[in-house]
Amino acid sequence: MSTSSHMYPMSSGHDQHSYIHNSSYQKAAISSAVEKTRRCIFEKLDLQLSSDFGTFRIADFGCSIGPNTFHVAQSIIDTVKSKRLEESTENSLVPLEFQVFFNDQPTNDFNTLFRTQPLSPEREYFSVGVPGSFYGRVLPRNSIHIGHTSYTTHWLSKVPDNVCDKKSMAWNKNYIQCNNLLEEVTKAYKVQFIKDMEIFLDARAEELVPGGLMIVIGECLPDGVSLYETWQGYVMDTIGDCLMDMAKSVR
């Protein structure tokens, strides 16, 4: 129930600057993982988990708004239904209902999320919004069968304090991101990431039913590759340079 993390949700509404119209990159990432997600559900999910109660619960942590989270939900449901059909036993005769928990920070634009969701019968699930930082518990114990999160955990709960402290060895002086050029900065971000991921995973471990699945999608760097060497890092450093120049020009 923690709400202590800093809140910078994705851009709200559905105008040209909104996340809805600026999340095709994230969509591509999700699409590229669809087959792997599908295989993982087919191989690892125990359908017995849900058969007792008749409700299959899915959560998308850090769902934001826009069509991506709806595609994810529908894709997971389609896979669970296929698997169920394939493994049909007596249990499968109990009609299964799906409930999808869309989680994001309380400042996320849930109004737009709710008003742009697919209508039934296209939407085959009961839709629910869960306001709260995923760096903490947001759902009851043992309540979710499949958890999903995509391109979210790089948003740390906060910028590490010493990165903004001019007197610290970890001051990130000329940069707006952790591009791995300054060792102390990299270390500070790493410490924060380890702390945050531990909280994230501990919370999900409680929220998922025993034997449930947690799907985590995101961008990683191979060992030995620094962010400033990649195109993503390069783009951000260039934007950072521009911002620095702008800041200097008004001094």
Place this chain on the structure above:
Amino acid sequence: MSTSSHMYPMSSGHDQHSYIHNSSYQKAAISSAVEKTRRCIFEKLDLQLSSDFGTFRIADFGCSIGPNTFHVAQSIIDTVKSKRLEESTENSLVPLEFQVFFNDQPTNDFNTLFRTQPLSPEREYFSVGVPGSFYGRVLPRNSIHIGHTSYTTHWLSKVPDNVCDKKSMAWNKNYIQCNNLLEEVTKAYKVQFIKDMEIFLDARAEELVPGGLMIVIGECLPDGVSLYETWQGYVMDTIGDCLMDMAKSVR
């Protein structure tokens, strides 16, 4: 999962015209029923219902925004906890978690609802928003232990068609409400209310666990009393007269 009913949610935001600042009447109604609600939970709720799963689920149907729905949720939780303490057995040793489902139409201002909710630790429950008309299923089968709705079911799913039809016997010519002055109008509203309440109760019957409680609070008229004879009816008819005069003056 129906979204077919007409959508006129309470006034959004939290300025002077918002529901948040114009719902003290509704608050008084809820407060006046607190003791009865409490007694009902103490007498009728079977705590065994929830002990297996460790999560106690409460839903407020037609929650709107503002403090009233939070008071209701906390008051129900306090009562369940008191009852549990009083009847403490081995089952009570399992720590119970509470999850509250705040339901209203998709056009309700969930953003304000989520941003104005009490923070933990004051808020002792996991908070969830459920977008959808309560004239239809909005939650999975057997998922709610206590359902609550207050001053909501007088909002029908729609104005009966014939009430707006100039050629119909049930045309409500000079009035903006069903004040019981025209028999055919009263009948048309009654037919719609019976239809709506049946859908409402059928949906809740599926959503509540067997043995769960459904608390319905609202305004009724004693048999033989017509709405136009009451102060509520009188006020609305006066407003109706003003609107009629305004409409005539621009003809």
